[in-house]
Amino acid sequence: MKRLLFIDRDGTIIEEPADEQIDSFEKLKFVEGVIRNLVFIRQRLDFELVMVSNQDGLGTDSFPEETFWPVHHFILQTLKGEGVEFDDILIDPHFPEDNAPTRKPNTGLVEKYMKDPEYDIANSYVIGDRDTDRQFAENIGCKFLQIGSWDKVAETLFAGERxxxxxxxxxxxxxxxxxxxxxxxxxxxxxxxxxxxxxxxxxxxxxxxxxxxxxxxxxxxxxxxxxxxxxxxxxxxxxxxxxxxxxxxxxxxxxxxxxxxxxxxxxxxxxxxxxxxxxxxxxxxxxxxxxxxxxxxxxxxxxxxxxxxxxxxxxxxxxxxxxxxxxxxxxxxxxxxxxxxxxxxxxxxxxx
CATH class of the missing domain: 3.30.230.40 (Imidazole glycerol phosphate dehydratase; domain 1)
Structure with a gap:
């Protein structure tokens, strides 16, 4: 059966600024160790990589799509240049108060995987930096790894929990x-x-x-x-x-x-x-x-x-x-x- 890594973006792959909006290249900074360890995971393990991200106000005047997408594509192209391509990218643009079924920790974005018998959900992981990511993992029925160190995440995925x-x-x-x-x-x-x-x-x-x-x-x-x-x-x-x-x-x-x-x-x-x-x-x-x-x-x-x-x-x-x-x-x-x-x-x- 196939296993998945549902990976949050802001705060997990890239650092999240104080205003929680990555709307310019000046704010863009990769989390320490993320590229090296994603390369290791992609080369040595058989997980499918799925980016799952909430983007507050995407497409609004305060956070227009023309500022979001160039930064987002730069992130993807940088990772691709190191051999890391995501198998799927799922972005929900709703505000927190919308509580849409597709907004984490709700599972609307990933239900297609949850319903597919080819996937081993119980032995898949959510990798994130927030309590909502932990709750997201619980709602999916998979495991959770909190970002503190990408070295520790890769170690756990590769060699198991001790x-x-x-x-x-x-x-x-x-x-x-x-x-x-x-x-x-x-x-x-x-x-x-x-x-x-x-x-x-x-x-x-x-x-x-x-x-x-x-x-x-x-x-x-x-x-x-x-x-x-x-x-x-x-x-x-x-x-x-x-x-x-x-x-x-x-x-x-x-x-x-x-x-x-x-x-x-x-x-x-x-x-x-x-x-x-x-x-x-x-x-x-x-x-x-x-x-x-x-x-x-x-x-x-x-x-x-x-x-x-x-x-x-x-x-x-x-x-x-x-x-x-x-x-x-x-x-x-x-x-x-x-x-x-x-x-x-x-x-x-x-x-x-």
Missing amino acids: YAEVRRTTKETDIDIKVCLDGTGKCDISTGLGFFDHMLEQIGKHGMMDLTIHTKGDLEVDEHHTIEDTAIALGECILKALGDKRGIERYGYCLPMDDCLCSVALDFGGRPWLVWDADFHREKIGEMPTEMFLHFFKSLSDAAKMNLNIKAEGENEHHKIEGIFKALARSLKMAVRRDIYHYELPSTKGLL
């Missing part, structure tokens, strides 16, 4: 974890241990991955099972989200935090190992026993099949462990970064 879920249930813990390696740092974390939640949030926030962790453990016994099993499930989830590891940087980082210097170097080479050089002199930080820090990272390393080398120096115990978690997050961000232009295993062995 998302995984793990559910781990034992007599001691019940854990549900979701990881999106290509997220924005959104976190929803609840383990019953406030300081542990705070540390896990560092991984999502500073690693730019969306992280959901819900753990119910036997805290009436102690904290051990909750911390250990969460580490195991998180490691399994990261490993699952990495998939075949093609194109990843593989390695990754040190950072200072006030009086502390913390370094976390890692390798997703498939061979778990932990080097731990960090001493703590308090029994607990928050509700978290300091003896469990090493145990957490050892369990995480084993489950994710990664080599971890962790060192921390300094006086403030809170700063030391928070620095370690933040350094881990930045190391993860570096190591999972994916390069679709060099999409191969980062190993001379041919296997990770």
Whole structure:
């Protein structure tokens, strides 16, 4: 079946000026990375490209067609010169208040594709910059990619979304974890241990991955099972989200935090190992026993099949462990970064 990319124009292919009208060449500027990545998509993928755009007041005195069409054709000819031709161009000229069936997020312009059984709508995408584009995708019944970076859009289309879920249930813990390696740092974390939640949030926030962790453990016994099993499930989830590891940087980082210097170097080479050089002199930080820090990272390393080398120096115990978690997050961000232009295993062995 055929797949489609419904691509918005203003704000997605070209930058949108303050008055939201591209009515002169002086206002025309392509979005960063759009041409390079559209060329990649056209050459390497099998999507049909369909431009779908709302143009407020097209043909009115304030926005006459004789100013719109030369700019529009220049955009198309520029892209065509780089090998990017749209299979279809759909432009709706109605004002927002018209709420015409052909005006996004309504689907009148694209119903011919929605009704055609040759098209795989569920695995097609809308690419846009607004909430109306997201709603447009929902109304069509396809996926949505928001423009933040065209590099990330092309990466997702080419290599897929790196998302995984793990559910781990034992007599001691019940854990549900979701990881999106290509997220924005959104976190929803609840383990019953406030300081542990705070540390896990560092991984999502500073690693730019969306992280959901819900753990119910036997805290009436102690904290051990909750911390250990969460580490195991998180490691399994990261490993699952990495998939075949093609194109990843593989390695990754040190950072200072006030009086502390913390370094976390890692390798997703498939061979778990932990080097731990960090001493703590308090029994607990928050509700978290300091003896469990090493145990957490050892369990995480084993489950994710990664080599971890962790060192921390300094006086403030809170700063030391928070620095370690933040350094881990930045190391993860570096190591999972994916390069679709060099999409191969980062190993001379041919296997990770």
